[in-house]
Amino acid sequence: MERKKICIIGGGASGLMAAIMAAREGGEVTLLEHNEKTGKKLLATGNGRCNLTNTCQEPSCYHSLSGNLAWEILQGFSFQDTIRFFSQIGVYTKNREGYLYPASMQASSVRDLLEMEARYRKVKIKCKEHVKDIKKEGEGFLVVTETWSYPADKVILSAGSRASAIQGADGSGYELAKNLGHSLIPPLPALVPLKGKGNWFSKWAGVRTEGRVSLLAENHIFDQAQGEIQLTDYGVSGIPVFQVSGRAVRLREEGLKVTLLLDFLPDFDREGLAAFLRARQEQCPYKSVKQLLIGLLPEKLAEVLMTGKPDISKLAEKIKEFPIEITGGKSYEQAQVCSGGVPLSEVYSDTLESRKVPGLYLAGEILDTDGICGGYNLQWAWTTGALAGRSAARNIRKTLQERS
Ligand SMILES: Cc1cc2nc3c(=O)[nH]c(=O)nc-3n(C[C@H](O)[C@H](O)[C@H](O)COP(=O)(O)OP(=O)(O)OC[C@H]3O[C@@H](n4cnc5c(N)ncnc54)[C@H](O)[C@@H]3O)c2cc1C
Numbered sequence: 326m327e328r329k330k331i332c333i334i335g336g337g338a339s340g341l342m343a344a345i346m347a348a349r350e351g352g353e354v355t356l357l358e359h360n361e362k363t364g365k366k367l368l369a370t371g372n373g374r375c376n377l378t379n380t381c382q383e384p385s386c387y388h389s390l391s392g393n394l395a396w397e398i399l400q401g402f403s404f405q406d407t408i409r410f411f412s413q414i415g416v417y418t419k420n421r422e423g424y425l426y427p428a429s430m431q432a433s434s435v436r437d438l439l440e441m442e443a444r445y446r447k448v449k450i451k452c453k454e455h456v457k458d459i460k461k462e463g464e465g466f467l468v469v470t471e472t473w474s475y476p477a478d479k480v481i482l483s484a485g486s487r488a489s490a491i492q493g494a495d496g497s498g499y500e501l502a503k504n505l506g507h508s509l510i511p512p513l514p515a516l517v518p519l520k521g522k523g524n525w526f527s528k529w530a531g532v533r534t535e536g537r538v539s540l541l542a543e544n545h546i547f548d549q550a551q552g553e554i555q556l557t558d559y560g561v562s563g564i565p566v567f568q569v570s571g572r573a574v575r576l577r578e579e580g581l582k583v584t585l586l587l588d589f590l591p592d593f594d595r596e597g598l599a600a601f602l603r604a605r606q607e608q609c610p611y612k613s614v615k616q617l618l619i620g621l622l623p624e625k626l627a628e629v630l631m632t633g634k635p636d637i638s639k640l641a642e643k644i645k646e647f648p649i650e651i652t653g654g655k656s657y658e659q660a661q662v663c664s665g666g667v668p669l670s671e672v673y674s675d676t677l678e679s680r681k682v683p684g685l686y687l688a689g690e691i692l693d694t695d696g697i698c699g700g701y702n703l704q705w706a707w708t709t710g711a712l713a714g715r716s717a718a719r720n721i722r723k724t725l726q727e728r729s
Contacts, residue, residue: 329353329478329718329725330352330475330476331479331480331714331718331721332354333480334357334482334484335358335483335498336357336450336452337358337363337365337367338367338706338707338710339483339689339706339707339709340358340483340689341363341367341710342688342706342710343483343686343688343710343717344443344448344714345442345443345448346710346715347481347717348446348714350715354443354448355449355451355477356448356449356451357454358451358452358453358493359493360452360453360493363436363439363452364435364436365492366489366493366494367439369432370703373433374426374431374432375426375431376424376426376699377416377418377425377426377427377707378407378418378700378703378707379423379700380420382704387694388695388697389669389695390510391668391669391693395694398674398694399704399705401675401711402708407704408425410707411435414441415438424699424700454472455470456469456470459480459504459505462476465479466479466684466685478721479720479721480686481713482501482685482688483687483691484498484689486512486662486666487499487657487663488660489658496512498691502687505681507671507682508667508668511578512663513574513663514571514574514659515571515574515654515660516570516571516660516698516702517570517660518557518562519649520559520652520653521559521560522650523649526556528625528628528629532623532626534554534622535551535553535554536552536554536587536590537588538550538561538568538586539588540573540576540583540584541583542583547572548569550565550568550697552568553565560649561585573654574664575664577652584648584650585649586647587648587649589626589644589647590621590622595641595642596641598644599637602640602641603637614634614640630643662695663695665693667691667693668693672686675712677709677712677713677716678720684720686716687713688712688713690702692705692709
């Protein structure tokens with residue numbers, strides 16, 4: 326009998342999706358996962374609620390050093406396809422201002438339903454199988470784990486990244502890809518808190534405040550984001566900081582001086598703010614400059630802004646453009662994703678088959694694309710998993726048809 330085996334390495338979001346799509350197309354699928362169960366990271370997503378995609382999709386939501394290739398790939402399995410797919414397997418989605426969650430608000434339902442569908446499609450799920458090598462064998466492969474060797478016609482490498490403290494995120498997939506001849510854009514933490522240079526951080530630690538962050542390097546604003554900023558004893562965190570963090574870490578790694586400019590009152594422009602403060606000063610002559618900030622900003626933050634006893638125009642400048650020199654990101658363990666990975670130019674955009682190793686497909690975060698917060702990283706996992714799984718199985722079918 327003809328072999329039509331597909332071996333998938335990594336049973337996370339993209340691997341489970343790939344397994345289902347490949348099995349639906351008639352592939353005989355084995356999925357190898359080194360944890361004791363599939364989808365551990367998936368269970369942690371969205372604070373346990375799983376923000377599985379977003380209805381607002383734009384090229385700027387995805388970062389990659391390969392320019393527009395990520396966006397091109399995403400067209401192959403869109404967020405509408407994702408919603409349809411999840412509805413088919415039983416996940417009814419709830420829309421919270423464009424952010425989509427399972428109606429149960431439980432990430433476990435997403436994981437469980439993916440696994441149920443995969444098992445129904447006769448995917449062999451083998452846990453506690455750490456893949457340590459993928460050998461080319463004739464036209465196929467031999468996937469070597471610590472206990473066994475699995476022959477395969479096609480291999481899908483969906484082993485994720487080094488990000489998070491979740492068991493299994495060891496980055497071993499990068500080595501597997503490299504050993505097969507792929508290059509690697511050095512993976513770095515993204516969606517991660519940022520550390521700064523300064524001696525005031527302990528004074529503002531614990532404050533959460535609305536604001537805008539701008540990422541400045543070489544006199545150029547690379548990125549901006551707005552939302553709740555968390556001021557910490559090492560620097561800054563919170564969603565807007567996460568949104569710019571991947572680029573900040575990479576620019577810093579490239580040796581550039583990277584500064585975050587924090588705008589604590591985005592509703593005002595600088596002149597408007599100075600005028601507002603002066604008017605308050607005239608109206609309330611009994612107030613010190615610092616007391617003018619009562620009711621505008623949290624007290625601990627006002628304390629830091631008042632260092633050096635600035636006059637009103639200096640104070641307005643500090644509120645609108647408070648600079649923090651970034652010294653780096655927190656660790657991989659504290660990151661939600663990694664930037665970098667296998668360059669998208671090394672895979673075909675429509676199938677995700679490797680341009681270097683025919684029969685090998687790559688899916689998920691191992692590829693050089695990281696999304697902003699809001700369901701974009703899972704959308705990348707669903708898209709790439711679906712395309713890789715489907716293409717691997719169709720490719721086998723085509724070969725079998727040609728032979729018969
Ligand atoms: C705390 C947290 C919250 C997040 N929340 C969201 C969110 O709400 N929305 C969103 O879009 N994204 C979110 N993300 C990001 C998202 O989870 C990832 O981008 C996504 O899971 C990546 O999918 P993947 O399949 O590439 O990798 P993973 O889901 O990490 O799967 C890879 C799998 O491969 C296994 N593996 C690795 N190496 C081997 C090996 N050598 N042999 C066998 N198995 C191996 C791993 O154990 C893992 O199960 C969050 C991430 C974290 C850490």
